[in-house]
Amino acid sequence: MSTMPVHKYKPFQPIHMPDRRWPSRVIERAPRWCSVDLRDGNQALVEPMGLERKLRMWHELLRMGFKEIEVGFPSASQPDFDFVRWIIDQGLVPDDVTIQVLTQARAELIERTFEAIRGARRAIVHLYNSTSTLQRRVVFGLDRAGIAEIAARGARLVKELAARMPETEVALEYSPESFTGTELDFAKEICEAVMDVWEPTPSRKIILNLPATVEMSTPNVYADQIEWMHRNLKQRDSIVLSVHPHNDRGTAVAAAELAVMAGADRVEGTLFGNGERTGNVDVVTLALNLMSQGVDPELEIHDVQAIKETAEHCNRLPVHPRHPYVGELVYTAFSGSHQDAIKKGFKALREGGSPLWEVPYLPIDPQDVGRSYEAVIRVNSQSGKGGVAYVLEHDHGYVLPRGLAVEVSQAVQRRAERTEGEVQKAEILAIFEREYVNRAGPLRVTRHRRVGQGADERHEFHVQIRGAAHVLSAAGGSPVEALASALSRHAGIAIAVDEHAAHALPRSAGDETAAYVAISVGRKRSFGAGTHGDADMASLAAVASAWNRARPADAAQLAAAAE
Numbered sequence: 001m002s003t004m005p006v007h008k009y010k011p012f013q014p015i016h017m018p019d020r021r022w023p024s025r026v027i028e029r030a031p032r033w034c035s036v037d038l039r040d041g042n043q044a045l046v047e048p049m050g051l052e053r054k055l056r057m058w059h060e061l062l063r064m065g066f067k068e069i070e071v072g073f074p075s076a077s078q079p080d081f082d083f084v085r086w087i088i089d090q091g092l093v094p095d096d097v098t099i100q101v102l103t104q105a106r107a108e109l110i111e112r113t114f115e116a117i118r119g120a121r122r123a124i125v126h127l128y129n130s131t132s133t134l135q136r137r138v139v140f141g142l143d144r145a146g147i148a149e150i151a152a153r154g155a156r157l158v159k160e161l162a163a164r165m166p167e168t169e170v171a172l173e174y175s176p177e178s179f180t181g182t183e184l185d186f187a188k189e190i191c192e193a194v195m196d197v198w199e200p201t202p203s204r205k206i207i208l209n210l211p212a213t214v215e216m217s218t219p220n221v222y223a224d225q226i227e228w229m230h231r232n233l234k235q236r237d238s239i240v241l242s243v244h245p246h247n248d249r250g251t252a253v254a255a256a257e258l259a260v261m262a263g264a265d266r267v268e269g270t271l272f273g274n275g276e277r278t279g280n281v282d283v284v285t286l287a288l289n290l291m292s293q294g295v296d297p298e299l300e301i302h303d304v305q306a307i308k309e310t311a312e313h314c315n316r317l318p319v320h321p322r323h324p325y326v327g328e329l330v331y332t333a334f335s336g337s338h339q340d341a342i343k344k345g346f347k348a349l350r351e352g353g354s355p356l357w358e359v360p361y362l363p364i365d366p367q368d369v370g371r372s373y374e375a376v377i378r379v380n381s382q383s384g385k386g387g388v389a390y391v392l393e394h395d396h397g398y399v400l401p402r403g404l405a406v407e408v409s410q411a412v413q414r415r416a417e418r419t420e421g422e423v424q425k426a427e428i429l430a431i432f433e434r435e436y437v438n439r440a441g442p443l444r445v446t447r448h449r450r451v452g453q454g455a456d457e458r459h460e461f462h463v464q465i466r467g468a469a470h471v472l473s474a475a476g477g478s479p480v481e482a483l484a485s486a487l488s489r490h491a492g493i494a495i496a497v498d499e500h501a502a503h504a505l506p507r508s509a510g511d512e513t514a515a516y517v518a519i520s521v522g523r524k525r526s527f528g529a530g531t532h533g534d535a536d537m538a539s540l541a542a543v544a545s546a547w548n549r550a551r552p553a554d555a556a557q558l559a560a561a562a563e
């Protein structure tokens, strides 16, 4: 038993609904989105947005394709009121976009709200009052009938004021605020009391918004609550059923998704989940979750970084580096096995020709949201050969053979362990090139040519051994094999070429070849690499590098024998 004060809390009562249907439903289309960044998001900020920040957010939301945007709580403050007036008066509301404004169910606030929307082509007036057992008791001191009357009275006034403003098409949204703490039969009763006032029809629907004002249970319970309302509300065809999840338990995204499976038509949320306490549901995550399932998210998120910059500027709050789809680190693998799988995934993708994105550990293609592959693999002490090989290939064009990749990654690992940090891409390149590529030492091949023809063909090598010029030669085979045999003869040591690979190495200065060899000098195995504008010379440089990297004693022996 822990010493935590569990006795202060009671479990949330589950909903008895053995025939619940949502668990076997699949989301096949995006819900109607409503951004509440400029209201619920804004009301939770340390420094609420002024005109400049509100306008920047507004334009970002329009660019993303939101068609319903809650633009404020105009009766709350002059800046909120002024912003609503500004976008109406300046003609900033596109024809296909509907603004939404929130108000408590209090006469003076509703009247002020209507002043704010005067002249708008269309507006959703969003009326709310708290309905939970707790709020009824401690905030309002009213019974169910008293609370229902607040809502009905508010709806009557909205209807009356809307009738006096025929130039504006007014829709009503009603929220039984704190719905998750409200008995379902009462939530139904109060919603239907509002409907009785508003008299919605299938062509003039009411929006009933069922908020998880405070997230109080596991998301499946919220889904049960939504399905119960979906199945039991009267005139369902005259209702847009909306949800507005908060994230107190960290499961707002799951709650919203299950709620949509349970019958919700519409979701209210904010960019990256800004909002009261732990925030509103994150609409970007919801939308990209849909995209990752092949469902059109009906929002444009081609540059998630730009959207994040807007959110951070407007909210003056940072987005976490691990935030889904947008965080600085979410497309980055540090750990070896992930890197290996990602590298192989990219290769399979390149070679497979399928349009489907299937790369382990990357649920979506970072490029689809404007992120690059730049940071997909970063290297520290948790990384393996796959990561190092990926960096050398992706960033520098070297396609290392497996054994060499293992060796290089061990050197990189030692560096990472020593510094206890990340090894930057430039350092990885430096470690590799310094140790393996055109490695200086006693042996250097300066020229190669083929002499003779047919059976008499020989390879002639001009080499420097400890600075002294020599001409070596050997018959037949590839230049690499011939050099190994010429060196063997001169040094009196068995030299075998175990591996040899080469590929074009695109460089800004012109195309080069990169070659890799593994040679055995006596019993010692050594890797080397070479680069050169001439393919044969690249391979011969690789042999020389491998030799120069071999044990000093062997090198000395070669030098002595050749002198």
Ligand SMILES: CC(=O)SCCNC(=O)CCNC(=O)[C@H](O)C(C)(C)COP(=O)(O)OP(=O)(O)OC[C@H]1O[C@@H](n2cnc3c(N)ncnc32)[C@H](O)[C@@H]1OP(=O)(O)O
Pocket (backbone or CB within 6 Å): 040, 043, 073, 075, 076, 077, 103, 104, 105, 106, 109, 128, 129, 130, 139, 140, 150, 177, 213, 276
């Ligand atoms: C869960 C949500 O996010 S809901 C939205 C919440 N957002 C905000 O509150 C941000 C903006 N709000 C504000 O700036 C202020 O609350 C205002 C300007 C709207 C109103 O301010 P005030 O008049 O000072 O009242 P306050 O908000 O403290 O409300 C308290 C009174 O309103 C009543 N009340 C609260 N909500 C509602 C409601 N939805 N409908 C009717 N009455 C309500 C309370 O019972 C209380 O009544 P009492 O004074 O008789 O005890």
Ligand SMILES: CC(C)C(=O)C(=O)O
Pocket (backbone or CB within 6 Å): 040, 102, 128, 175, 177, 178, 209, 211, 212, 213, 214, 244, 246
């Ligand atoms: C007004 C309502 C919808 C709200 O913001 C909430 O319940 O969180």
